[in-house]
Amino acid sequence: xGNFSYLSGIEPESSNLIKALQLVQAKEGYVSDDAIVExxxxxxxxxxxxxxxxSFYAQFKRxxxxxxQIAVCDGTAxxxxxxxxxxxxxxxxxxxxxGETDADGLFSLFxxxxxxxxxLAPVMSVNGTVYGNLDRKKVAKIIKEYRAK
Amino acid sequence: xxEIKMIRVGAASCGVAAGALPVLAMLxxxxxxxxxxxxxxxxxxxxxxxxxxxxKDGGSVMYGKVRADETSINNILTLAEAGRFEIPAGRxxxxxxxxxxxxxxIVPTCWDDYIANGGYSALKKALAMTPQAVxxxxxxxxxxxxxxxxxxxxxxxGFLAAKTAPEKILICNADEGDPGAFMDRSLMESVPHxxxxxxxxxxxxxxxTKAFIYxxxxxxxxxxxxxxxxxxxxxxxxxxxxxxxxxIEIKEGAGAFVCGEExxxxxxxxxxxxxxxxxxxxxxxxxxxxxxxxxxxxxxxxNVPLILSEGGDEYAKIGTAGGRGTKLxxxxxxxxxxxxxxxxxxxxxxxxxxxxxxxxxxxxxxxxCGGPSxxxxxxxxxxxxxxxxxxxxxxxxMGSGGMIVISKKRCMVETARYFLDFxxxxxxxxxxxxxxxxxxxxxxxxxxxxGRGEESDLDLLESLGNKIRMGSxxxxxxxxxxxxxxxxxxxxxxYLAHVRDHxxxxxxxxxxxxxxxxxxxxxxxxxxxKTCPVGAISADDIVVDNNKCTRCNSCIEVCPKKAxxxxxxxxxxxx
Numbered sequence: 001x002g003n004f005s006y007l008s009g010i011e012p013e014s015s016n017l018i019k020a021l022q023l024v025q026a027k028e029g030y031v032s033d034d035a036i037v038e039x040x041x042x043x044x045x046x047x048x049x050x051x052x053x054x055s056f057y058a059q060f061k062r063x064x065x066x067x068x069q070i071a072v073c074d075g076t077a078x079x080x081x082x083x084x085x086x087x088x089x090x091x092x093x094x095x096x097x098x099g100e101t102d103a104d105g106l107f108s109l110f111x112x113x114x115x116x117x118x119x120l121a122p123v124m125s126v127n128g129t130v131y132g133n134l135d136r137k138k139v140a141k142i143i144k145e146y147r148a149k
Numbered sequence: 150x151x152e153i154k155m156i157r158v159g160a161a162s163c164g165v166a167a168g169a170l171p172v173l174a175m176l177x178x179x180x181x182x183x184x185x186x187x188x189x190x191x192x193x194x195x196x197x198x199x200x201x202x203x204x205k206d207g208g209s210v211m212y213g214k215v216r217a218d219e220t221s222i223n224n225i226l227t228l229a230e231a232g233r234f235e236i237p238a239g240r241x242x243x244x245x246x247x248x249x250x251x252x253x254x255i256v257p258t259c260w261d262d263y264i265a266n267g268g269y270s271a272l273k274k275a276l277a278m279t280p281q282a283v284x285x286x287x288x289x290x291x292x293x294x295x296x297x298x299x300x301x302x303x304x305x306x307g308f309l310a311a312k313t314a315p316e317k318i319l320i321c322n323a324d325e326g327d328p329g330a331f332m333d334r335s336l337m338e339s340v341p342h343x344x345x346x347x348x349x350x351x352x353x354x355x356x357x358t359k360a361f362i363y364x365x366x367x368x369x370x371x372x373x374x375x376x377x378x379x380x381x382x383x384x385x386x387x388x389x390x391x392x393x394x395x396x397i398e399i400k401e402g403a404g405a406f407v408c409g410e411e412x413x414x415x416x417x418x419x420x421x422x423x424x425x426x427x428x429x430x431x432x433x434x435x436x437x438x439x440x441x442x443x444x445x446x447x448x449x450x451x452n453v454p455l456i457l458s459e460g461g462d463e464y465a466k467i468g469t470a471g472g473r474g475t476k477l478x479x480x481x482x483x484x485x486x487x488x489x490x491x492x493x494x495x496x497x498x499x500x501x502x503x504x505x506x507x508x509x510x511x512x513x514x515x516x517x518c519g520g521p522s523x524x525x526x527x528x529x530x531x532x533x534x535x536x537x538x539x540x541x542x543x544x545x546x547m548g549s550g551g552m553i554v555i556s557k558k559r560c561m562v563e564t565a566r567y568f569l570d571f572x573x574x575x576x577x578x579x580x581x582x583x584x585x586x587x588x589x590x591x592x593x594x595x596x597x598x599x600g601r602g603e604e605s606d607l608d609l610l611e612s613l614g615n616k617i618r619m620g621s622x623x624x625x626x627x628x629x630x631x632x633x634x635x636x637x638x639x640x641x642x643x644y645l646a647h648v649r650d651h652x653x654x655x656x657x658x659x660x661x662x663x664x665x666x667x668x669x670x671x672x673x674x675x676x677x678x679k680t681c682p683v684g685a686i687s688a689d690d691i692v693v694d695n696n697k698c699t700r701c702n703s704c705i706e707v708c709p710k711k712a713x714x715x716x717x718x719x720x721x722x723x724x
Contacts, residue, residue, distance in 0.1 A: 015438075017420035018403055022366065056422040056577075057403035059366055076329030076520060076553045077481035079567050088701040092682040113406065113571065114328035115367060117166045118479060118551075119194030119487035128369065130166035136680075136706040 004038040012043050021054055030061040058113075065108040066101040068146045070094075070126050075114030077121040086122045087111060089139045106147070152228060153183050157201040159253055161190035161338040162370050163331075167197035171217035176200070179222055189339020191253035192489035196234050200225055201253070211235070237486060239504035245467070245493045247475050248451050252339035257374050260381040263342040269387060271454035275350045276391050283354035284310055287453065289461030291473030296322055296409070296446030297519065297548040298624070299472070299537035308433035309355040309443040318442035319357035321348055321450055322414060323364035323371070326406040327520035328571065330551030332477040333447035335489050337364070337371035340451075341378040347450030348397065349382075350457060353390040355443060360395055363414055365402040375399055406521075406575035410623040411444050413577065424577045425623035446549065448477055468494035471536030476550060482517075483556035484508035492535070499531035502554055514557045515639070519548025521568045521575075522628035524635025525555065544635040546628065560657035561640040562647050566594035568632035572625065582620030586613050587629050594633070598658040600718070602648040611637060656715040659700035663721025664693045670712035677704035677713060695721050 006027060010020050020042070024035045031054060040047040054060045072087045091097055094107050101108040117123050120132025124139075131142055158164070158173045177185045193199055196213030202225060203209045213234030215221045224232045255262035263269070275283045288303030309317060321344065325333040336344060348360055364372055379397050382388050388395050400418055407413045408423040415436050417423035436442025452474060456464045465473045472494035478501060481487045485507035492501060502508045502516055515525040524545035526533065533539050537547050555564060573587035590613050596602045614630030621627050637644060646652050653661040666677070671691055678686045681704055685697035693704070693713075705713045 015418060015420040018417065019400065019420075022401055022403065053420065053422055056424075057405050059402075059404035074328070076517065076551065076567070077487075079328075080482045080553060080555060080559060080564070082702070085702045085706075088682075088699065089703060092701070092703075112367070113326065113404075113575075114330075116325070116331040116334045117163050117194075118329050118331055118481035118553075119163060119489075120166050120197075121481060121487075123166065130162065132163075132166045136703055 004035060004042075007039065007042050014043060014045075017043055017045075017050065017053055018057070021050070021060060025060060030064050032062075032064075063101070064105075066105050068106060068126050068149075069108045069110075070124060071110055071112045071115070072124045073113075073115045073117075073122065074111045075118060075121070077118035078114075078123060081121040083111075083122045085136075086124060086134050086139060089136050090124070090143065093140060093143050107143075152204050152206070153226070154203045154205045155184040155186060156180060156225065157186050157188045157203065157253070159189070159191055159197060159199040159201075160187040161335060162368075163190060163194045163335075164197045164199065165370075167194075168217070169198035172198050172200070172215050172221070175217045175222050176225070179226060186256050188255065189252045189257050190335045190489060192249065192335070192491075193234070193236065193486070194488040195486045199234065202228060204228075237505075237507060239507065240486070240490070243492060243496060243500050243504050244490055245475050246491050247455055248343075248448065248477060249336070249339075249489070249491045251343065252335065255340065257339055257341055258377045260342075260385070263340070267458070268342055269346055271457035272346050272349050272353075272387065275353055275457050280310060280354045280356065283350060283457070286461040287354070287456055290456040290464040291461075291468070292449065292452055292456060292464070293472060293537060294446060295448035295452070295476070295549065297327075297522065297546060299547060302445065302449055305433065305443055305445070306351060306355050308431070309357065309441055312433065312441040314441050316359060316438075316440040317355065317357045318437045318440050319348060319352050319355065319360040320414065320418070320437070320442055320444040321360070321362040322409065322444050322446045323362050323368075324402045324409050324414065325365060325368075325447070325549065326402075326409050327522070327549050327551050329479065329481055329517075329520050329553050330549050331479045332489060332550045334368050334371055335479075336447055336451050336477070337368070338374055341371075341374040342381075343454055344447050344450045345375070345378055345382060345397065347453030349388065349390065349395070350453050351443075351445065351450065352395045357443070358393075358395065360397040361418055361437075362397065362399045363402055363408070363418060364399060366404065372399060372401065405577070406571070407577045407623070407625050410625060413623065414444060415442060422577070424579050425625075427622055448550070469534060469536045471495075471534075471538035472547070476535070476547070478550045478552045480506045480552050480554070482552075482554035483512065483559070484554045494536045495534045497532050497534055498526060501535065501552065502531065506554060508554050509556075512556045512558075513554055514559065515555045515561070517545075517553040517555060517564070517632070518551075519546040519628075519631075520551045521571045522546060522624065522631060523548045523551075524631045525561065525564070525639065526635075527639045544631065544638055546631070558655055558657070560598075560653050560655040561636045561643045562594065562653075563598050563655075563657050565633045565636045566591070566598055569594055569629070572629040576625065576629070580621045580623075580626050582617045583626030583629060586617040586620070587626070589613055590617070590630065590633060597644065597647050598653070599660045600647070600651040600658070604645070604648050606648060607637060607641070607644055652717060656717070661718050662700065662715045663695045663718055664698050664700065664704070665714060665716045665721040666691050666693060667712045667714070670710045672710055672712075674709065676707050676709065680704055680707045693721060
């Protein structure tokens with residue numbers, strides 16, 4: 001079982017449950033089964049209650065993501081500007097689909113509702129860094145750069 | 150170089166995404182003694198990264214699309230003509246910048262900057278008035294909720310003020326979940342203190358004892374700036390409201406669109422699933438943990454200091470009966486100058502889209518207002534004045550202010566499908582009509598764009614849409630059918646082309662188009678053959694096998710001669 005001692009910085013009061021799960025995800029990259037058990041014990045809840053809350057929110061990942069997390073924005077502006085093509089290019093390049101991680105554990109791919117950079121549509125982000133005005137060439141270049149890291 | 154007083158670099162999220170940070174680093178290195186400041190958003194996203202050079206004589210020069218290279222940076226430091234950016238005249242004449250007055254002008258995290266520009270003078274003024282007088286001023290201003298609902302803000306404040314309870318909760322809705330909207334992000338990133346000042350005034354007027362900001366986690370810079378700003382407020386003791394101290398806590402949302410709904414947001418703040426509940430009781434009667442609670446949106450709070458500063462009557466001089474003051478709109482989609490704009494209520498859609506946005510008058514088909522809860526308005530109705538009531542009468546809503554311009558090259562059926570894809574996934578599942586109904590609507594639209602739709606599907610969509618509207622508890626369900634109903638109303642012919650002729654006029658629906666190589670233009674470089682991920686293009690004669698092709702557009706993008714294009718279904722078949 002991992003070490004979740006950092007939870008002690010949060011007051012174990014039910015309204016802080018989401019905050020605690022966010023902290024776990026920030027530290028571990030995802031929320032594992034072990035983490036759910038730990039968080040539940042910390043808040044004096046049943047694990048199923050924690051999972052019930054967690055499963056409601058799109059932000060939480062239950063599977064360990066890759067080193068680089070690629071989020072292709074599918075907000076309205078990006079959609080209008082061809083985000084489905086962007087998604088297909090990335091997906092073809094990496095050989096994985098929405099919500100998947102590649103075999104080397106290097107890249108994870110998923111779509112997000114909106115990154116709020118609509119005027120640069122279509123956009124995607126890699127580990128939080130936003131890349132705008134994407135075309136096929138740019139996408140290929142960005143992935144190549146991260147591969148080399 | 151000595152003419153320059155300081156250099157401002159637009160470093161809000163959009164600017165950073167456009168490459169502002171390397172520019173900033175290089176400027177800092179080269180500028181010598183000249184201060185180089187990181188400021189927020191000026192709203193001209195199309196020209197990012199955007200630099201403003203303030204001269205010692207008070208004038209200023211802007212540079213757009215700056216790159217981190219010698220030429221660009223030297224242009225700036227020598228105030229060269231090359232690379233200068235001028236605010237388009239059309240925008241200058243139509244815009245009315247009030248709420249965003251300090252955005253891009255001050256350093257967002259600098260307390261002194263905000264104070265030097267009149268910051269917190271509205272709070273001081275409010276604290277010298279009675280709470281009731283503050284509420285009356287807000288009522289007089291005619292301010293209505295900027296989050297989309299349009300409820301009169303002063304009335305809401307009055308409801309909370311009238312309550313006696315051990316705790317009264319003030320909540321700022323900063324969960325800008327509407328895809329395509331970024332007004333709140335920009336305001337929080339660029340002038341975090343303005344919204345906080347509005348919150349403090351509201352807390353004083355309503356007697357709130359605790360304040361939350363529910364901000365979506367996808368906005369890390371906004372959260373960072375707010376945290377710094379709250380720290381500064383505590384440090385200067387500005388959270389002391391005539392002897393009563395208030396704490397402001399930021400709660401990060403976790404990615405659920407429905408949490409923009411009041412009661413869902415309260416559940417989420419309580420650490421539970423963000424499911425809405427029946428109203429009444431309204432949050433001002435029983436909200437967070439049962440305490441009276443009031444939710445206002447970021448932009449609403451952002452307007453409050455203005456109202457107090459200039460007075461409610463003065464504020465109300467701008468706008469129409471259907472909406473007072475100015476409104477921020479996030480312009481995006483098919484237009485030349487996407488960005489954030491502030492305009493007086495009552496301006497027409499055409500003025501926003503064409504004069505400010507620089508959209509091509511011959512190319513625009515419609516504008517989508519209010520995101521997934523709104524509807525599209527066709528170009529024929531662009532002389533409609535923009536306020537809460539007029540947009541609703543057209544089947545759209547003001548919404549929070551996302552405005553997506555849709556060109557004639559886009560398919561409206563596909564656009565409606567997109568929105569239903571979003572809402573059916575975001576439906577929390579509580580109400581059957583919303584949970585099942587939006588899914589059925591989505592499936593029907595999927596069928597239509599795949600060329601398997603029937604004419605009776607249009608009646609099905611309309612019937613389902615009206616039932617979902619009536620049978621859903623919260624705003625998400627009640628408005629989810631809007632994009633479909635509005636497109637059926639204004640663009641029925643596009644639906645008919647899909648179901649009767651199995652054609653997509655805009656050539657957007659993959660199942661209803663072929664991809665074809667124009668052999669008169671083709672130079673046989675075979676780049677497309679190499680690029681195609683599914684090997685659908687033959688190497689010998691460069692012909693697309695449309696049965697294999699996934700319509701990913703890769704070949705169209707790479708072709709140096711633009712010889713490959715989408716054509717009507719059936720026209721790409723090998724002869």
